[in-house]
Amino acid sequence: MSILIFTELADGKFKKSSLEAISYGSKIDGSAPVVLAVGTADETSLAEAGQYGASKVLFSSQEQENIMVYSQALLKAIETTGAKVIVSVKSALADAVMARAAGTLKAALIGNVTELPDTTNGFVVKNSIFSGKAFAKTEMKSEVKFLQIKKNVVEASPEGGNATVENFNFAADAMGSSIIETQKASGQLSLPEADIVVSGGRGMKGPEHWQPLLDLAQALGAATGCSKPVSDLDWRPHHEHVGQTGVKVAPNLYIACGISGAIQHLAGVNASKVIVVINKDPEAPFFKAADYGIVGDVFEVLPKLTEAAKAL
Amino acid sequence: MKILVCISNVPDTTARIAFEDNNTKFSKNGVQYIIGAYDDYALARAVELKETHGAQVTVLNVGLADSEPQIRKALAIGADDAVRVDAEPTDSYFVATQIAAYAEGKGFDLILMGRETTDYNSGVVHGMVAAMLGLPSFSPVMELTVEGSKAIISKEIEGGKQKIETAIPAVMGCQEPIAEWKIPNMRGIMAARTKPLQVIPAVGSALTGIINYELPPAKGACKMIPAEEAGTLIKLLQIEAKVL
Ligand SMILES: Cc1cc2nc3c(=O)[nH]c(=O)nc-3n(C[C@H](O)[C@H](O)[C@H](O)COP(=O)(O)OP(=O)(O)OC[C@H]3O[C@@H](n4cnc5c(N)ncnc54)[C@H](O)[C@@H]3O)c2cc1C
Numbered sequence: 001m002s003i004l005i006f007t008e009l010a011d012g013k014f015k016k017s018s019l020e021a022i023s024y025g026s027k028i029d030g031s032a033p034v035v036l037a038v039g040t041a042d043e044t045s046l047a048e049a050g051q052y053g054a055s056k057v058l059f060s061s062q063e064q065e066n067i068m069v070y071s072q073a074l075l076k077a078i079e080t081t082g083a084k085v086i087v088s089v090k091s092a093l094a095d096a097v098m099a100r101a102a103g104t105l106k107a108a109l110i111g112n113v114t115e116l117p118d119t120t121n122g123f124v125v126k127n128s129i130f131s132g133k134a135f136a137k138t139e140m141k142s143e144v145k146f147l148q149i150k151k152n153v154v155e156a157s158p159e160g161g162n163a164t165v166e167n168f169n170f171a172a173d174a175m176g177s178s179i180i181e182t183q184k185a186s187g188q189l190s191l192p193e194a195d196i197v198v199s200g201g202r203g204m205k206g207p208e209h210w211q212p213l214l215d216l217a218q219a220l221g222a223a224t225g226c227s228k229p230v231s232d233l234d235w236r237p238h239h240e241h242v243g244q245t246g247v248k249v250a251p252n253l254y255i256a257c258g259i260s261g262a263i264q265h266l267a268g269v270n271a272s273k274v275i276v277v278i279n280k281d282p283e284a285p286f287f288k289a290a291d292y293g294i295v296g297d298v299f300e301v302l303p304k305l306t307e308a309a310k311a312l
Numbered sequence: 313m314k315i316l317v318c319i320s321n322v323p324d325t326t327a328r329i330a331f332e333d334n335n336t337k338f339s340k341n342g343v344q345y346i347i348g349a350y351d352d353y354a355l356a357r358a359v360e361l362k363e364t365h366g367a368q369v370t371v372l373n374v375g376l377a378d379s380e381p382q383i384r385k386a387l388a389i390g391a392d393d394a395v396r397v398d399a400e401p402t403d404s405y406f407v408a409t410q411i412a413a414y415a416e417g418k419g420f421d422l423i424l425m426g427r428e429t430t431d432y433n434s435g436v437v438h439g440m441v442a443a444m445l446g447l448p449s450f451s452p453v454m455e456l457t458v459e460g461s462k463a464i465i466s467k468e469i470e471g472g473k474q475k476i477e478t479a480i481p482a483v484m485g486c487q488e489p490i491a492e493w494k495i496p497n498m499r500g501i502m503a504a505r506t507k508p509l510q511v512i513p514a515v516g517s518a519l520t521g522i523i524n525y526e527l528p529p530a531k532g533a534c535k536m537i538p539a540e541e542a543g544t545l546i547k548l549l550q551i552e553a554k555v556l
Pocket of ligand 1 (some may be wrong): 228229245261297
């Protein structure tokens with residue numbers, strides 16, 4: 001089977017989730033996938049795709065993240081490689097790019113895939129639905145298939161050698177769109193990619209009280225998140241909003257501080273491996289979804305955790 | 313201006329998820345249905361644009377007759393007319409095919425919908441529709457203004473946002489804070505009863521089929537740590553849970 005991986009770059013390198021997508025692709029039938037990388041990166045970092053099972057990287061250097069251009073790159077790469085299975089991670093960027101390509105090719109697309117496909121009888125994938133509250137086994141019937149895998153469901157550990165890197169050119173057409181301005185918080189850990197997330201809710205009482213939470217996040221090397229009311233109230237930036245209508249995270253560790261655990265919030269965090277809840281109300285629903293809980297005042301508990309984390 | 317707003321009819325975000333017929337069918341028993349949370353934002357922005365710029369707002373739903381209360385609600389919120397494509401919305405490709413087939417040649421300036429549905433969370437219908445119609449697409453869109461034949465949008469990217477100027481027509485997947493959710497008022501509800509709702513047949517077929525469903529394994533008990541000994545949690549996370 002010819003397999004193509006659509007990857008994402010950050011700070012000149014593959015995102016961790018994209019390395020997971022490459023690993024996943026290399027395990028479908030054992031054949032080495034080709035990787036498409038669009039954006040800015042250096043060649044040494046790109047060659048690392050080989051350590052996760054890729055044979056070759058097609059690299060299209062683009063200064064700006066334009067969805068139309070990215071999807072044209074993907075379509076051209078599919079045409080060049082004759083790929084029948086296209087894999088990406090599940091993310092807002094990949095959603096937009098994979099959708100345009102699948103729509104053009106009239107191909108099936110399944111998102112939030114959690115396991116390798118079962119090809120014993122057709123092509124069947126398992127995917128998470130209802131924001132992680134259930135799973136479906138879905139048969140894909142078109143000749144070309146698009147799969148978006150959920151973050152943190154495959155282990156990406158380097159082995160193998162380097163991949164060859166080829167510059168990849170195609171006719172780009174932004175279709176009348178232009179990016180006027182990009183604002184990106186720099187030097188911050190990416191929330192959807194993070195291994196550890198420390199998140200705050202209305203129980204944090206106001207933006208001026210966030211420091212104890214930021215201190216713990218720093219001590220753990222964690223990204224920070226928040227509940228919807230917190231971003232609605234502008235206590236924290238919108239891209240930190242976690243939940244059914246926000247970022248869906250899948251870290252190894254999620255620490256919720258002063259968040260009640262409404263079902264819509266849980267929908268964004270239920271793929272976390274371990275959940276810690278700190279809440280002064282012993283009846284807070286979040287404890288039912290937690291692995292470890294502390295009933296107490298966040299402002300007393302957080303400094304203790306930070307101190308212990310610094311001592312690690 | 314002509315705006316098409318595509319809405320999904322989905323279980324309420326607090327609905328209990330269960331399956332029947334040997335786990336091959338979603339159990340609608342006792343489940344309250346709503347307009348998809350993100351679609352509601354798209355609808356609210358379309359109605360605001362109608363108020364400020366003047367626009368004809370059409371809502372479209374791919375669904376069976378049980379979607380009609382939600383379609384009427386969209387009309388009550390301020391859409392002018394509605395179309396229901398009479399079919400079960402079986403997969404993203406199928407839904408996108410219906411939207412593109414309806415919109416083709418009708419001169420919509422904007423096709424708006426939520427960034428994803430809150431049932432299957434695929435988040436790809438907007439991109440597919442745009443590809444089928446040869447239009448640009450953007451998602452997740454957090455701000456949208458229209459100036460003549462151009463739209464200015466703010467789109468979320470990982471860790472920040474992009475400001476984009478684009479030619480319209482265009483397709484957009486919307487999310488907050490693009491607009492505040494709107495609640496229909498009495499006048500709107502009365503008016504909605506007589507607004508046109510056209511039912512049309514579906515075209516084409518889905519490319520996927522669900523074989524069966526399963527629920528995640530039940531979560532084990534939560535281990536409680538006394539607040540005074542909060543620091544010991546860090547050790548447990550390191551040694552027992554092995555996540556540090
Ligand atoms: C369609 C829809 C979609 C939604 N999507 C999302 C979503 O994506 N994400 C999301 O988060 N929400 C979402 N919501 C909102 C959700 O229903 C809840 O309202 C929200 O999650 C509550 O946020 P919170 O836990 O921060 O606040 P609250 O519910 O007010 O909880 C605050 C908690 O802090 C605790 N607390 C207070 N003081 C302290 C203290 N000193 N120390 C310790 N604990 C303290 C309290 O006991 C309480 O449990 C959505 C709602 C709807 C209707």
